[in-house]
Amino acid sequence: MIARVHAIASRECGSFFRLPAGWIVLSLFALLCGTLFTLQTLVPGNPATMRGFFTLSGWLLIPVVPAISMRLFSEEYRSGTFEALATSPVGDLSLVLGKFLGAFLFLLIMGLPSVVLSLVLFKASDPKPEIGPILTGYLSLVLLGSFYLAIGLFISSLTANQTLAFLATLFVLIAFLAGPAVAVHNGPAWIRPIADLLSLDIRTRDFAKGVVDTRHLIFFISSIALLITLAFASVHSRRWRG
Amino acid sequence: MITVSRVHKKFGKIHAVRGITFELVPGQVAGLLGPNGAGKTSTIRMITGYSTPDSGQVSVGGYDALLQPLAARRCVGYLPEAAPLYPEMRTVDYLSYRARLYGMDRAMRASAVRRAIDRCWLGDVAVRRVGKLSKGYKQRVCLAAALLHEPPVLVLDEPTNGLDPSQIRETRELIKELSRERTMLVSSHILAEIERLCNRVIIMARGEVRADADPAALVARARERASYVVQCRRSRPGDDERMYKVWQNIPHIADIQPDTPDRAATVQGWSIWMLAAKPGAPDLREQIAQAALDAGVLIRELRHEVPTLEKIFLKLVEEAPEQAQAVPA
Numbered sequence: 001m002i003a004r005v006h007a008i009a010s011r012e013c014g015s016f017f018r019l020p021a022g023w024i025v026l027s028l029f030a031l032l033c034g035t036l037f038t039l040q041t042l043v044p045g046n047p048a049t050m051r052g053f054f055t056l057s058g059w060l061l062i063p064v065v066p067a068i069s070m071r072l073f074s075e076e077y078r079s080g081t082f083e084a085l086a087t088s089p090v091g092d093l094s095l096v097l098g099k100f101l102g103a104f105l106f107l108l109i110m111g112l113p114s115v116v117l118s119l120v121l122f123k124a125s126d127p128k129p130e131i132g133p134i135l136t137g138y139l140s141l142v143l144l145g146s147f148y149l150a151i152g153l154f155i156s157s158l159t160a161n162q163t164l165a166f167l168a169t170l171f172v173l174i175a176f177l178a179g180p181a182v183a184v185h186n187g188p189a190w191i192r193p194i195a196d197l198l199s200l201d202i203r204t205r206d207f208a209k210g211v212v213d214t215r216h217l218i219f220f221i222s223s224i225a226l227l228i229t230l231a232f233a234s235v236h237s238r239r240w241r242g
Numbered sequence: 243m244i245t246v247s248r249v250h251k252k253f254g255k256i257h258a259v260r261g262i263t264f265e266l267v268p269g270q271v272a273g274l275l276g277p278n279g280a281g282k283t284s285t286i287r288m289i290t291g292y293s294t295p296d297s298g299q300v301s302v303g304g305y306d307a308l309l310q311p312l313a314a315r316r317c318v319g320y321l322p323e324a325a326p327l328y329p330e331m332r333t334v335d336y337l338s339y340r341a342r343l344y345g346m347d348r349a350m351r352a353s354a355v356r357r358a359i360d361r362c363w364l365g366d367v368a369v370r371r372v373g374k375l376s377k378g379y380k381q382r383v384c385l386a387a388a389l390l391h392e393p394p395v396l397v398l399d400e401p402t403n404g405l406d407p408s409q410i411r412e413t414r415e416l417i418k419e420l421s422r423e424r425t426m427l428v429s430s431h432i433l434a435e436i437e438r439l440c441n442r443v444i445i446m447a448r449g450e451v452r453a454d455a456d457p458a459a460l461v462a463r464a465r466e467r468a469s470y471v472v473q474c475r476r477s478r479p480g481d482d483e484r485m486y487k488v489w490q491n492i493p494h495i496a497d498i499q500p501d502t503p504d505r506a507a508t509v510q511g512w513s514i515w516m517l518a519a520k521p522g523a524p525d526l527r528e529q530i531a532q533a534a535l536d537a538g539v540l541i542r543e544l545r546h547e548v549p550t551l552e553k554i555f556l557k558l559v560e561e562a563p564e565q566a567q568a569v570p571a
Binding site: 006007008089091238239 | 287290291326330345
């Protein structure tokens, strides 16, 4: 199983580098990171911290992740390559995990240039920034990116239309980020605990402060697992429907 | 090697496959024939494990496609109709990736890819991007991918679809060569292709198996019921009735059909009759000619209709389901 997951993941990740779309996504993320870093972090007189950068990182990934996830299954369905994949001796779970890990690997590579930004901060600031919040900030970026990817993976498994997959993922991500905040401030009292539970903003703020709350880790990991399971169910159900 | 037993498949309210049953033994090359919407692709998809039957059982190489799906899929090499590939990958990389999906290690992969490239004459395009290849080459890359793991069963869905005549010839030669050592199921709506490649034909229509036999046996069986086309002058009113009686009096004639609608308009002053003989009847041409002569009917044409696979196919797919009789293999 591992060999097959690895084969699918490496093809998936490699395909982003063979296509212009992959390089565009990489460039876009680097541009967004650079802009945010310059505006939020590299401000003379301000304390040397990347808290603002990581707090807003949830929004930073919004235009980027749907562009990565939209092709995971939708493109395979549209081009017919899914038929070749689904008839090879690869289990549906391996297929879904391979796709997810391939996109996750690309996401990690995409985030690498942002490490340069923290090095710049270390070089440019005196006193030096605390390393802890920066590391937890990166952890939140990875967890949030994976959570977004898992949403995109599931949506992509539902449709052969890449544009639809992109727009639906974008909509869901915006709803996830903005919805709880709006509900907390404007919604009825009974909705506030639910909004707090679903809020990504609270979690990224904690990570950006250097706090690793186990509840946040469990939230992200269990949500990712649930979404991967849903994607598996969607892919598997095609065998009955197709 | 392939067993399909009482398999049903429904898409919404549409019955794509209605309780079909057939079995392919090792070394058999079967053609799956049928018009569009006959259920060929649905059947193939259930055999290759792409989809699951609503009821019934499919097994490949002794493995149940539902209970042991991975083992069953490992026995099959599948060429889908559209020859789907990743256009951004090079031929050799694509084949290597496919080999990895079959769990081959690096050394096995290298030799399997080399063997598939040689076998499908892909040496010239091994390092070219798949998206840049012609349709014929793409088809061959897909076929090479299907052969990588040396499967005992090959399933080819419309293998020559969209190819030019020279590519069709090359692909047929390749399939013929491959069929010497494998069980093959070839889906096509090109009858000549099936006649050339296969030693068994399964004709499907409306989700049912209408015939299942050796193509030559199917034709021979149809020949047992010979038919004759007679074209004779229609000079005055009442000639048709008179001629009908003449044909009726010939022994061994089972059925008399007057002008077929498509011919009547083109032949003015002449009538065309289709005379069907009873099964096992001798050659009736002389008797028909003699009867016409005795009755003073002028014959312009008397032809023994030789049934071809195409005619048999058309007859079977046009018949209502209850009229069609599956011919046992």
